[in-house]
Amino acid sequence: MTPQPNPQAGAAVKAADRAHVFHSWSAQELIDPLAVAGAEGSYFWDYDGKRYLDLTSGLVYANIGYQHPKVVAAIQEQAAHLTTFAPAFAVEARSEAARLIAERTPGDLDKIFFTNGGADAVEHAVRMARLHTGRAKVLSAYRSYHGGTQQAVNLTGDPRRWASDTATAGVVHFWAPYLYRSRFYAETEEQETARALEHLETTIAFEGPGTIAAIILETVPGTAGIMVPPPGYLAGVRQLCDQYGIVFVLDEVMAGFGRTGEWFAADLFGVTPDLMTFAKGVNSGYVPLGGVAISGAIAETFARRPYPGGLTYSGHPLACAAAVATINVMAEEGIVENAKNLGASVVGPGLRELAERHACVGEVRGVGMFWALELVKNRETREPLVPYNAAGEANAAMAAFGAAAKKAGAWPFVNMNRTHFVPPLNVSESEVKEGLAALDAALSVADEYTD
Numbered sequence: 046m047t048p049q050p051n052p053q054a055g056a057a058v059k060a061a062d063r064a065h066v067f068h069s070w071s072a073q074e075l076i077d078p079l080a081v082a083g084a085e086g087s088y089f090w091d092y093d094g095k096r097y098l099d100l101t102s103g104l105v106y107a108n109i110g111y112q113h114p115k116v117v118a119a120i121q122e123q124a125a126h127l128t129t130f131a132p133a134f135a136v137e138a139r140s141e142a143a144r145l146i147a148e149r150t151p152g153d154l155d156k157i158f159f160t161n162g163g164a165d166a167v168e169h170a171v172r173m174a175r176l177h178t179g180r181a182k183v184l185s186a187y188r189s190y191h192g193g194t195q196q197a198v199n200l201t202g203d204p205r206r207w208a209s210d211t212a213t214a215g216v217v218h219f220w221a222p223y224l225y226r227s228r229f230y231a232e233t234e235e236q237e238t239a240r241a242l243e244h245l246e247t248t249i250a251f252e253g254p255g256t257i258a259a260i261i262l263e264t265v266p267g268t269a270g271i272m273v274p275p276p277g278y279l280a281g282v283r284q285l286c287d288q289y290g291i292v293f294v295l296d297e298v299m300a301g302f303g304r305t306g307e308w309f310a311a312d313l314f315g316v317t318p319d320l321m322t323f324a325k326g327v328n329s330g331y332v333p334l335g336g337v338a339i340s341g342a343i344a345e346t347f348a349r350r351p352y353p354g355g356l357t358y359s360g361h362p363l364a365c366a367a368a369v370a371t372i373n374v375m376a377e378e379g380i381v382e383n384a385k386n387l388g389a390s391v392v393g394p395g396l397r398e399l400a401e402r403h404a405c406v407g408e409v410r411g412v413g414m415f416w417a418l419e420l421v422k423n424r425e426t427r428e429p430l431v432p433y434n435a436a437g438e439a440n441a442a443m444a445a446f447g448a449a450a451k452k453a454g455a456w457p458f459v460n461m462n463r464t465h466f467v468p469p470l471n472v473s474e475s476e477v478k479e480g481l482a483a484l485d486a487a488l489s490v491a492d493e494y495t496d
Contacts, residue, residue, distance in 0.1 A: 048082060048090035055080040055092025069193070070205065084111035087472045089456070097451065100468050100480050101458040105267060105299050106325035109374055110469035116331055119370030123363055132159070132359035139360035142368040146327065146338065149308040152317030154338035159360035163298030163324035164192025166335040167261070169354055170320045171196055173337065174259035174292035177346045182252060184260045186221035188269040191261065191296055200261060203269055204434045219248045221262065223272045225408045225419060226427070234275035242281040254289040264310035267299035268460055271410060271417035279316045286319075292343070293318045298335065302326030303375060303470050306385025306413030313412065319343055328371040334364035384414040384470040391474055392416055392466060395481040403488040404495045405430060416466040420446070423496045429462035430494060442494035449490040455483035
């Protein structure tokens with residue numbers, strides 16, 4: 046679709062936004078939201094007709110791109126048939142969505158509890174774990190994000206937690222592996238795995254194994270930096286959970302539904318959790334939907350004991366119809382395979398080639414269509430290009446990088462001192478190369494801030 050400029054309409058949209066919309070994670074008077082006129086495939090455009098290649102997939106959820114005609118048609122068809130219905134009933138779209146998800150989840154995660162998004166999926170996973178074990182504490186990692194609701198944000202391991210952290214949520218944080226900035230003085234992946242697991246087991250011992258309901262980890266941490274866990278780590282966590290009777294929860298809200306080149310990131314590591322949360326890519330965010338995939342043992346806890354939780358819109362027919370269509374489209378069009386193949390043959394090599402030419406790139410890491418560039422002031426010292434949680438003038442280097450990427454026609458994912466390469470999974474090879482060229486231009490600007 047060719048964008049048609051309409052600045053007057055854009056100005057009206059922008060004025061109404063600034064007058065009435067309260068934006069998340071923002072100082073309201075310091076932001077300047079772009080007015081978006083439309084989107085299709087891997088692109089969106091503004092009311093001036095400027096088009097951007099979306100390297101963010103929205104918030105890493107538009108896994109099949111924007112306006113996929115088969116999913117749009119499925120939503121329209123469902124709306125004409127049955128727009129909404131209460132969650133206590135059996136509804137075709139809900140049943141089929143649950144079946145298709147369970148068909149793809151690892152192990153015996155065959156029961157699906159639907160939520161409205163990822164944060165409430167995490168909330169319910171924690172509630173299930175606590176009721177199943179009769180314990181209160183939950184362990185989660187620093188450098189993680191699990192959602193913005195009260196329990197989920199306390200589980201989160203980045204600065205977005207701080208304002209809501211009253212130290213009463215029963216959460217204990219620990220360090221997960223991250224070899225580039227190892228907390229364990231490791232020099233190899235093997236050392237990082239062994240030392241991170243020793244640290245976790247020590248944390249369990251000192252907190253008291255009998256007090257811990259669950260350990261929750263993003264299978265591959267997303268917003269916090271796309272740190273693919275080293276070989277053996279997740280299997281080691283699984284073993285510790287089995288040893289101490291702790292529920293193992295994997296958060297696949299961002300990593301799931303093909304983002305890593307597998308249906309679920311857990312498949313990369315041959316690990317099956319007791320509970321797995323999902324959202325985002327389950328229907329590419331076309332209608333809000335999330336959920337918890339539940340193991341047989343935990344489902345049995347609530348076979349004759351009511352589960353004390355629910356949502357008015359749990360398994361909303363429109364959202365579930367979108368999920369059914371999305372999963373079928375992904376299977377029919379080989380979208381998961383495209384993410385895996387292009388990630389290995391084009392994205393990874395392309396990003397590593399950029400790293401060789403740009404002094405600001407400290408590390409390239411990722412898998413599938415899930416990549417991060419860690420930007421540094423100095424490669425030898427690994428000092429981040431901007432300080433941790435930088436704002437204002439302290440964040441000037443990353444602001445300049447982002448502006449340069451947009452000028453080059455790509456909308457970048459920027460978080461702290463990183464940029465993530467996370468376009469839709471059905472992006473084409475030519476679009477990937479277009480995105481790499483835009484990053485090349487932006488990294489040249491970032492290079493000016495290195496030592």
